[in-house]
Amino acid sequence: MKYCSTCGAPVILCIPSGDTRQRHICVNCGAIHYQNPKLVVGAIPVWEDKILLCRRAIEPRRRKWTLPAGFMENHETSAEAAIRETLEEACADVDLDEMFTFIDLPCIDQVHIFYRARLRDANFRPGDESLETALFSETDIPWDDIAFRSTTSTLRHYFEDRRTGHWRFHAIVQHAAAQ
């Protein structure tokens, strides 16, 4: 951020009076421009005992596999975001179950959330942001080619809870820079 989105004048980085953190402040109108973490929301779409994954057509992590997920939009709920992203990335309709993982990623200023979900039918195909979509059973998951650590930990918790038969909500912190 170099310019004020309110008046177009330059901004400087400094700590406002009464605050403790550096903010972008406009030298002309004084507007303070706060920056906050973003929510990325996705689904764990299940068909029989298999999980639907998408192979990414875009950077970052092009050609790697991921659960359908993306930035939550204004004016929608997190559940609506999970359903929308699954439709956009895998052209698949899901019914959501409960929120399953909440993952703090302070190193990239994001929070990732995944809902358990049931595919309504076995119709799916790659959306614009996917090269390929496919169902994987636990033994076939391409663990070495998963795009993001939040996807890996969500899948691992999913299979653990499925084994115990006891679905829990998992709040997780991932600190390392590598995602």
Next chain:
Amino acid sequence: MKYCSTCGAPVILCIPSGDTRQRHICVNCGAIHYQNPKLVVGAIPVWEDKILLCRRAIEPRRRKWTLPAGFMENHETSAEAAIRETLEEACADVDLDEMFTFIDLPCIDQVHIFYRARLRDANFRPGDESLETALFSETDIPWDDIAFRSTTSTLRHYFEDRRTGHWRFHAIVQHAAAQ
């Protein structure tokens, strides 16, 4: 948003190619400025059988009571945000327990999250954004003077779960415009 934060030129509202939503796009450099929901994180600070509430010194809802909470910052976890907000608004130290409520508020483009928390001692006093801080037992909660509906529903779920002795995680959607 009227000006591009990257180059200072005017922005226009239109739907980018391949997108489905209106975005602010720079007429000069073409930067697309996305706007996304913000996370507000707070705590339910407990001392014996009482809850610590803060009476707001600032708008919105000045003079109304609330749980300590505020916007999550970049580079922190949601748990760190809940601890920081409790310290800032009530000068109180807490140890956090589990995430308790996750509240979608699509009408104001926010998600509110509350953690159950234990006060380390009975030392608390109003921070800069509070007029007053006080402990309330369930029968004394000023229900008609609570600042935000997400606080009311978090407190109601808290007392319900305390009665049953079974602490659950509650994902809630609040649709109405009035908060």
